[in-house]
Amino acid sequence: MDLQIAMLLAQDGIVNGAVYGMMALALVLVFSVTRVIFIPQGELVAFAALSMAALQAGRAPQTLWLLLVLAALALVVEAWRWKRGAQVDWPSTLVWTVLIPGLASALVSLRPDALALQTLATLLLVTPLGPLLYRLAYRPLADATVLMLLIVSVALHGVLVGLGLLFFGAEGSRTAAFSELRLEWGGMTISGQSLVVVGVAFSLVAVLFLFFGRSIVGKALRATAMNRVGARLMGIPTELSGDVSFALAGLIGAVSGLLIAPLTTMYYDTGFLIGLKGFVAAIVGGLASYPLALAGALLVGQLEAFASFWASPFKEVLVFTLIIPVLLWRSLNSHHVEDEE
Amino acid sequence: MTSRRLTVLFVAALALAWGWLPEYSITLLNYIGLYALVAAGLVMLTGVGGMTSFGQAAFVGLGAYATAWVCTSAVVGEALGGFVAPAALPWLGLMLGLALTSVVAWALGSITLKLSGHYLPLGTMAWGLSLYFLFGNLEFLGGYTGISGIPPLTVAGVSLAEPRLLGLVIWAALLLALWALHNLLDSREGRAIRALKTSRVMAESMGVDTARYRVKVFVLAALLAVLSGWFYAHLQRFVNPTPFNLNVGIEYLFMAVVGGAGHLWGAVLGAALITLLKAKLQDVLPQLLGATGNFEVIVFGLLMLFVLQRFAQGLWPSLARIAQRFLKPEVPAPAVVASTLDQRALPDAGQVVLEARAVTKRFGGLVANDAVTMNVKAGEIHALIGPNGAGKSTFFNMVSGVDDPTSGEVVLMERAMRGHPARDFALLGLSRTFQHVRLLGTRSVLENVALGAHRRGRSGWLAAMLRLDRAQELALRNEARRQLERCGLAAHADAPASSLALGQQRVIEIARALASQPAVLLLDEPAAGLRHLEKQALATLLRQLRAEGVGILVVEHDMEFVMNLADRITVLEFGSVIASGTPAEVSVNPRVLDAYLGGNEAWTEAAA
Numbered sequence: 001m002d003l004q005i006a007m008l009l010a011q012d013g014i015v016n017g018a019v020y021g022m023m024a025l026a027l028v029l030v031f032s033v034t035r036v037i038f039i040p041q042g043e044l045v046a047f048a049a050l051s052m053a054a055l056q057a058g059r060a061p062q063t064l065w066l067l068l069v070l071a072a073l074a075l076v077v078e079a080w081r082w083k084r085g086a087q088v089d090w091p092s093t094l095v096w097t098v099l100i101p102g103l104a105s106a107l108v109s110l111r112p113d114a115l116a117l118q119t120l121a122t123l124l125l126v127t128p129l130g131p132l133l134y135r136l137a138y139r140p141l142a143d144a145t146v147l148m149l150l151i152v153s154v155a156l157h158g159v160l161v162g163l164g165l166l167f168f169g170a171e172g173s174r175t176a177a178f179s180e181l182r183l184e185w186g187g188m189t190i191s192g193q194s195l196v197v198v199g200v201a202f203s204l205v206a207v208l209f210l211f212f213g214r215s216i217v218g219k220a221l222r223a224t225a226m227n228r229v230g231a232r233l234m235g236i237p238t239e240l241s242g243d244v245s246f247a248l249a250g251l252i253g254a255v256s257g258l259l260i261a262p263l264t265t266m267y268y269d270t271g272f273l274i275g276l277k278g279f280v281a282a283i284v285g286g287l288a289s290y291p292l293a294l295a296g297a298l299l300v301g302q303l304e305a306f307a308s309f310w311a312s313p314f315k316e317v318l319v320f321t322l323i324i325p326v327l328l329w330r331s332l333n334s335h336h337v338e339d340e341e
Numbered sequence: 342m343t344s345r346r347l348t349v350l351f352v353a354a355l356a357l358a359w360g361w362l363p364e365y366s367i368t369l370l371n372y373i374g375l376y377a378l379v380a381a382g383l384v385m386l387t388g389v390g391g392m393t394s395f396g397q398a399a400f401v402g403l404g405a406y407a408t409a410w411v412c413t414s415a416v417v418g419e420a421l422g423g424f425v426a427p428a429a430l431p432w433l434g435l436m437l438g439l440a441l442t443s444v445v446a447w448a449l450g451s452i453t454l455k456l457s458g459h460y461l462p463l464g465t466m467a468w469g470l471s472l473y474f475l476f477g478n479l480e481f482l483g484g485y486t487g488i489s490g491i492p493p494l495t496v497a498g499v500s501l502a503e504p505r506l507l508g509l510v511i512w513a514a515l516l517l518a519l520w521a522l523h524n525l526l527d528s529r530e531g532r533a534i535r536a537l538k539t540s541r542v543m544a545e546s547m548g549v550d551t552a553r554y555r556v557k558v559f560v561l562a563a564l565l566a567v568l569s570g571w572f573y574a575h576l577q578r579f580v581n582p583t584p585f586n587l588n589v590g591i592e593y594l595f596m597a598v599v600g601g602a603g604h605l606w607g608a609v610l611g612a613a614l615i616t617l618l619k620a621k622l623q624d625v626l627p628q629l630l631g632a633t634g635n636f637e638v639i640v641f642g643l644l645m646l647f648v649l650q651r652f653a654q655g656l657w658p659s660l661a662r663i664a665q666r667f668l669k670p671e672v673p674a675p676a677v678v679a680s681t682l683d684q685r686a687l688p689d690a691g692q693v694v695l696e697a698r699a700v701t702k703r704f705g706g707l708v709a710n711d712a713v714t715m716n717v718k719a720g721e722i723h724a725l726i727g728p729n730g731a732g733k734s735t736f737f738n739m740v741s742g743v744d745d746p747t748s749g750e751v752v753l754m755e756r757a758m759r760g761h762p763a764r765d766f767a768l769l770g771l772s773r774t775f776q777h778v779r780l781l782g783t784r785s786v787l788e789n790v791a792l793g794a795h796r797r798g799r800s801g802w803l804a805a806m807l808r809l810d811r812a813q814e815l816a817l818r819n820e821a822r823r824q825l826e827r828c829g830l831a832a833h834a835d836a837p838a839s840s841l842a843l844g845q846q847r848v849i850e851i852a853r854a855l856a857s858q859p860a861v862l863l864l865d866e867p868a869a870g871l872r873h874l875e876k877q878a879l880a881t882l883l884r885q886l887r888a889e890g891v892g893i894l895v896v897e898h899d900m901e902f903v904m905n906l907a908d909r910i911t912v913l914e915f916g917s918v919i920a921s922g923t924p925a926e927v928s929v930n931p932r933v934l935d936a937y938l939g940g941n942e943a944w945t946e947a948a949a
Contacts, residue, residue: 037459037463137646140650141649141650144649144653145391146459147387147391147392147393147459147462148649148653150393150459150462151393151594151598151645151649152645152646152649154395154591154594155595155641155642155643155645155646155649156642156646157591157642158588158591158595158638158639158641158642158645159638159639159642159643159646160642161588161638162634162635162636162637162638162639162642163639165632165634165635165636166630166632166634166636166639169632170634273470276466276467276470279463279466279467280467283460283463287459313474313477313478314474314475314478316470316471316474317471317474317475317478320467320468320470320471321467321471323463323464323467324452324464327452327453327456327460327464328452330456330460331451331452331453331455331456
């Protein structure tokens with residue numbers, strides 16, 4: 001390997017690492033606030049990428065049907081709960097079940113040619129899936145154990161992968177790049193797309209940082225993450241934290257899908273692997289620390305890039321085996337037994 | 342008709358029908374048997390032990406590939422050609438599979454199981470994926486094409502190439518495994534396993550090494566998967582990586598959860614349901630949707646979501662409830678002669694059994710305990726009192742090993758206990774109750790109490806599976822019953838623990854602590870929730886224990902109870918000792934009166 005290849009691999013690693021980093025952020029966010037290990041995060045990435053590809057091919061992505069069905073179901077469930085005397089937060093419910101799906105339908109039916117409108121349509125299609133899935137699948141079990149919620153996640157993952165195959169078929173797709181720019185730097189070519197990926201990833205981190213540090217909703221989410229019951233007693237509604245964290249997860253999933261689709265061919269089940277690599281990164285951070293999770297993501301990206309050069313068939317094995325030393329280290333530092341929540 | 346008879350009847354009917362069933366039914370039944378073996382392991386893991394794994398398919402794969410490689414590889418053939426007859430090769434393959442899996446599962450378990458519960462499933466997910474890619478990329482295992490030409494099993498010269506014959510062996514193995522697991526759960530070790538799911542802190546305080554038990558349950562589940570994989574390889578006579586992928590691992594979990602993750606027969610029910618449904622869906626769905634692919638996973642996922650939201654315990658308990666109406670309760674098995682339990686020699690009265698030396702505990706900036714020094718002697722009742730938030734429960738956790746002090750030393754039976762887990766405290770003769778009752782609510786009162794005597798028995802997992810532990814099990818149950826009688830709860834021995842009133846549940850905790858025959862007994866607010874007569878009975882019991890030489894440390898808010906009972910009293914306020922001495926001394930101490938009755942003017946006025 002010469003320096004040029006090494007630089008190329010490192011660049012690849014940074015770009016992929018940035019995407020895994022976004023996955024890891026979403027996973028840590030959802031887990032710390034709701035205790036849900038959100039396995040379907042990766043499916044949202046695939047849905048976004050393949051919806052964008054469908055839009056660019058001039059077709060209406062079938063994700064729209066999924067969105068409309070979920071929205072209708074959620075509306076029925078909320079109405080039924082309301083009728084039985086439960087508190088229902090109608091404004092947010094209508095945003096997720098009527099407003100955004102309506103906008104998404106309108107935009108999709110226009111068959112937009114402009115990249116920006118296609119991007120917006122994809123974001124509107126995929127983001128609401130987060131809160132809708134939360135309301136339909138997780139909220140009824142909000143008091144269940146972490147383990148139960150994880151099993152729900154896995155069931156949901158199964159449903160979404162199956163639907164992905166149904167919607168998009170077994171063939172892979174790529175989308176047009178957001179930037180065709182090519183930079184020559186020190187004998188190395190840097191594609192504009194990879195700059196876009198890294199730039200968006202870092203801006204997202206910055207925005208999240210401000211959101212959690214400055215905004216009242218962000219602070220409420222942090223409070224919920226630290227002590228669920230305490231936060232509820234202080235008047236922070238659990239529903240809000242669920243909605244917001246899953247909406248952020250949906251948004252991050254959609255953005256990641258849009259970013260990675262021009263760089264690699266996406267299949268209906270590619271998202272799962274991307275999500276799992278985000279998990280490896282998140283586990284490095286103990287499912288709690290954002291900066292550590294990001295560092296983990298860059299590590300995973302580099303490991304994968306260099307493994308694909310040296311031991312290509314075993315690159316997945318190597319990436320997933322990374323969690324073993326991490327878990328071992330964490331395990332050696334834990335002494336006392338605690339009961340499961 | 343009892344449930345035992347119904348089981349025998351089901352097995353007999355299956356055996357009788359076996360020869361007449363059509364080929365296709367036999368094929369399905371064989372697969373149900375194979376899957377149920379794996380699902381039974383998951384029941385032990387998920388429903389009983391409170392852990393889970395998505396990587397069971399990878400363990401099945403290890404079992405299948407181990408025997409496939411041993412039976413077909415030229416290298417193995419050359420190396421063993423002279424010594425091992427070809428018919429013995431599959432058995433060698435089984436041994437290899439079991440050995441490999443024990444090592445992998447033990448390693449994977451021991452690094453993840455000390456951490457919180459979600460690390461194991463995430464670890465198994467990574468492991469399941471890795472193994473799939475590994476199988477697919479290893480040249481000597483045939484890559485993604487796999488290994489063909491695996492010979493059939495032969496037992497005593499009879500070839501089991503015929504699926505109908507092999508199926509008999511598979512089902513016999515499944516039923517044997519279910520019997521052994523059932524026996525295991527109905528034993529001393531089974532009680533400890535059941536405590537893993539919700540009550541690890543309590544189990545540790547009863548002397549159970551919960552991390553070790555968790556690893557053992559995980560290894561057991563993995564070994565059952567290997568057995569299934571071994572049968573699979575010799576049934577199919579061909580292996581490739583596909584049936585051992587992560588999504589199949591998830592399917593196994595579906596089986597356990599849909600069937601009923603807390604019940605062994607739930608595994609069989611779940612395996613049957615999912616297998617039959619899958620066979621049907623693979624016919625119907627592609628026609629319906631006009632495309633080919635694994636669409637059944639959509640239905641399975643939705644089914645699972647529905648089951649989890651509506652029947653959190655799976656389908657088996659609902660089925661069992663209906664059956665209960667027609668079944669008579671089980672008659673207890675014929676008595677064996679109870680063996681004797683280990684007895685502890687209690688220290689002489691007056692000897693210091695538990696000592697705290699300048700114990701300090703900080704949580705960040707908060708000092709919960711500040712240099713607390715006190716001791717408990719054999720044959721005395723020492724009361725620890727103080728206002729709410731004085732640090733009594735924190736102190737309790739440190740002298741019972743649930744938590745480590747930031748500085749200072751806890752000495753139990755003249756041994757420094759820094760860094761020792763709660764189970765070591767239990768082993769030295771300390772037993773405790775919890776302020777927030779920690780019982781296994783769905784298990785009987787008797788079983789809960791018997792858990793306290795855990796370390797007084799010795800029989801292990803194998804003995805329990807083969808029912809060689811009955812004499813000891815009876816002794817443990819007798820001991821539990823004796824303690825219940827002593828505490829006045831004998832009438833409730835067979836009721837589920839959660840059905841009793843909270844005050845009575847506290848007494849169950851006392852009985853459980855007594856079942857360990859403690860030298861030091863720590864009671865956290867034992868009289869809370871008791872009525873007057875019950876309090877008197879409790880006081881009588883504690884006096885009796887004191888006379889026997891037990892050292893008792895009690896945290897209690899009921900002053901009348903404490904003043905009449907305690908030999909010595911230590912008073913905590915804001916984490917420090919403000920007074921100690923006899924009840925008479927403490928009750929006139931100005932600082933104590935201040936802490937309890939005044940000091941804070943606003944509070945006094947509000948109370949007035």
